[in-house]
Amino acid sequence: MNSKNPGSSLLFRAFYSFLWLLFFLSIGFIVAYYPNPPKWEWRGVFHINSLTLIIWATVTFFSAVVSTFASRYLVGFRYYNRFIVLSLGFTFSVSLLVFANHLLLLLLAWLGMGFFMSRLIGIDSRWGEAREAARYCQRHFSVGSLFLATGIALLSFSAHEHTLTGLIAHIDELSFPVLLASALCIIVAAAIQSAMFPFHRWLLSAMTSPTPASALMHAGFVNGAGILLTLLAPLFFKSNTMTLLIIVGGITAIVAQFAKLIQVNIKQKLGCSTTAQMAFMIMQCGLGFFNAAVVHLILHGFYKAYLFLSSGEEIKHISPIKPRRKELRKRQAVLVFGLGILGAFFFAWITGKGLSADGGIFLTLIVAITIGQAMDNVIKQQHLSLVKRVVVAPVVFFVSVGLYALLYNGSTFFMNDLPMIDHPEPLSVLQIVFGVVF
């Protein structure tokens, strides 16, 4: 190695090239099959459907980006090669989760995700705090796996099915108590994985992992809950636990977003943000939009991976004296309000959602408020030209909504093979309550 300019090893470069190859293969498959999802099944052990391909593409993308970053960032690290093994193990575990049809394999994948992630948290085994954090997280993941195993076993033994597809097909025949008990178990497993209140502590104590591993954790690992819920979507309808998902998600989303505001170090700040975003994802599931949850986990992954990888940029000398917030003028307020409404209609129009009185209206509301608040923050910036504020900004916002809709529509269309993933719940009091609180 050139000690004046130490660079990444050949092995590491081969590793991330391999991941990029897998990513392009997954994308290639999606393009080749689009818009009809593949229906491949092998002896009740493996299967490939639309979700398999989408998640493969997602997880290989994040692993590839993070590994490309890590190959350089971790140069000289004593456990350089161990990082390769662990991230490969993690990537394959997630891939297996959506590839498995046999329920035992599914459980194995879930266990593997936790195993490899906790090893990444404690990768620096000479460091006592890292070892402690790894143990703490592993305990959480083991308990989560146990809950999942219990939930799945209940279903499997009652239905006498050992494959996921078989289980889903016969879910109607199961008794309500069994459904409820297993749904609760699986929700607990999901809540642990995505660090929902009150299981959020592991995520906030996992900062001993190298920064790239954190990026992988916050863009990959925590998403496990969204995938799991989507795989078993019909179970939650049948067991009437959708409302529970909204409550778990809704409360956590609000608490975590406020907790984020008082964090004084960047990684814990991002950690709270992840918990809030995952809570929102679970809420989307509860509203019946499992497809929106899948899209959210992908987009949030982009956002959070970027912020973790760039978390070294937070040093800045700022003044303790805060500038005063500006008030909105009347004409500006009209514009802000109008644009929000317009954005909502635009969103509803291109996604075909959210104007009927069901859970979708909640999502549309979020779009309206986001655009409104974004416009509110732009319009007051007198240092930007009027054209930028009144023309360019709205155009950017609408393009963003358009991009989102593109992914949303594209994946919804593709995921037509999955049962009940786009099945809005009727509007309930609870939803209105959260809508108002938000």
Added chain:
Amino acid sequence: MTKQELQHKIDQAARVIGKTWPLYSFVTSNPLSGFEDMAFFKAIEQAGNLWGAQVLPNANVFRQAWEEGRIDALEVQKLLQEKGKKESPESSLMLLASHPMVECLNEHHELDRLTVKWLALFMDEGMAAWPMPFKEMGFYTAWRKLIVYDEDIKKHLDQPIPKLPEEALSQALERYAPEDHHKIIERHLVALPGWTGYIKYRVENNSLWNQEYPIDLLEYMAVRLWMAQSLDAPILPALLPKENHEVLELKYIWLEAWENTWQNRFFERLKGEQQPKQSEVKNRPDAQLVFCLDSRSEVLRRQLEKRGNYETFGSAGSFGILMDYCNPESGLINKASPAMIPSKYIVHEEPADNFRQEAQEYQEEERRLGAYKYFLKRMKNILPSAFGFVEGSGFYYAFFMLMRTFRPTKVNRFMLEHKMSLERSHEAHISPIDHEEEAYQEISLPEQVLLVKGAFDSCGWRTFAPLVVFTGHASHSANNPYASSLDCGACAGNPGKRNARALAKLANSVEVRAVLQKEHGIRIPQDTIFIAAEHITSTDEVQLFDVGVPESHRQILHRLKADLRAVKETMTQERLDEPRDSVGIAKNKANNWAEARPEWGLSGHAGYIIGPRSLSKSGIYNDCFLSSYDWTLDKEGSILKGIMQGPLLVCQWISNHYYFSTVDNNVFGGGSKITLNITGKHGVVQGNGSDLKMGLPLQSLMATDDKVYHYPLRLSTLIQAPRTYVDRIIKEDEKLRSLLNNGWIHLFIMDPEEENRIARYRF
């Protein structure tokens, strides 16, 4: 006990901790500066025991140096014999390796964790969107009002907490004998030396944040001891077991043998030079360039001199202007000269007369960037937009992530950074620091003259070329919390270009030149133009601030630029050991967000030469700081005094900072960048929270986790001057005398009155 008594006890004890500087203005200071009045070995043995730190290189480092042939076997043998040791070099090295560091459990972990939590909350400088309540009432009061809600400790708080910190501290201490108080305070200060060092910084430098939200060591002690009491943690904690004295002695022998070897080879190198006495520049040089004495300038000077008729000088990168700088973007004021010397001036930017239009455009750009940044921050924080924002912006983040990973050098134009150059349209103005009026006052003409004269004097100037360039330096790196540690050390971790610009402006002034000639006999030719420049040390690019250079100088300027471009190529090749595309590689390293080692900073330095360029001109001295000094122009030794009291002290700090950060990176340094976590916008901690890191990260000093890149040696200084000069200075200066006699630096004199023989200096 009264507040004064307590304060006195704390001040007494606080010398065992150093100052932790904020990372936005990183100062490489000696973490053990409080021990500088003790002999080096004794000091480090004591400090090491108190801090629980390693203070000498470990066996692996010696092994590495030994195998690389950097330690002379004869030197080791000689020292072993002198100290009456029987071992051979090889067997003593084995002996060292058989005493590895043992991991010890921190017995007051819970107390440390809680203290860190409250300190981090209070000392936050803008990370949290909602700051801690009651902050304006000071640390102790804010803590007292909020601690009752802390789940971790509230059930242990069985006594009412006194209103004032001195009451709480007295209560905690009164059960102990007065002679124990010093020990108690010392040990609790040193339990978290990074955080307490930062309190020290905030108080002593009267930082803006401390003016708004005051904290001091007394409040810290009160909070710490009160919590210790409540948690039943020891008030007088035991120290960790001492490192074996024999082992330390043996290590010290190895360190000295290593230093002796380096010095012997250094003197060999210098002897190889013995050329014409004085580099009497035969012709007038085309251009003269003054660089920072920084060891990174040496390569540039050496290669540039080879390319043309250039003369180069080394000076402190602050160019003798003891100033603070008012940042035009934030309006915040930072130290921009050696951290241990109080500033006299403040420099601020104003639009240059002929560039009002550009200046206005620059300021508009600034406000625009501010607006975008504010927008992004708001959108991430507010409910429920945070959720919508993530979905709407996800694709943009994906795009930037790919760009920064695969096209790091192309991404700058999308970042929220200035595209226009401040230097094009603005001028640096120097004002007295203690001005009373609101508006800045220009300093008086005599003062201006003194500043300019000081700069010439300290370099040993004889003739003036048509073009004189004062070159400051700074570093560019991406995603790097330690970016300012790569900037100019003489400017307290800031770019040196501001000082250079301020000086060039003064030197161009007709009035200043008139006085210089009339009163000091320094005649600057009419055709001499002074400009400033900046050397970017991570890319080796040199940018000349050449606005306003007249047509007559275009040709020289043009050639200089061409030569600098050529030098950039050869220099990056040498620096990175990359024969091909070295410029591209350097540029990539400076911009890549995944690069943990954008450049090596001052790693690898070991020596300091104070003397004329001719001493070092034909050799390679990239391990040395170089100060230009010509004793024949310094009749009374006053110039040498200036160098020894300024730059030499700075270099001592730098060198000992690098030394201690290398020998125990976890305690004195920053730990590995891989797991760092930025806290409060001003510093880093490791993992979930730890002591505030006070020094350079592992990646700045080590090639890998196990292999050092910087060799931890004390600074070896060589001065070419008559011994009597140095005697006079040392006699008067107690600080220098103490550093020298206690072995914190090595000093050698090359005495021109004794045929340039080199001898170790002892007073």
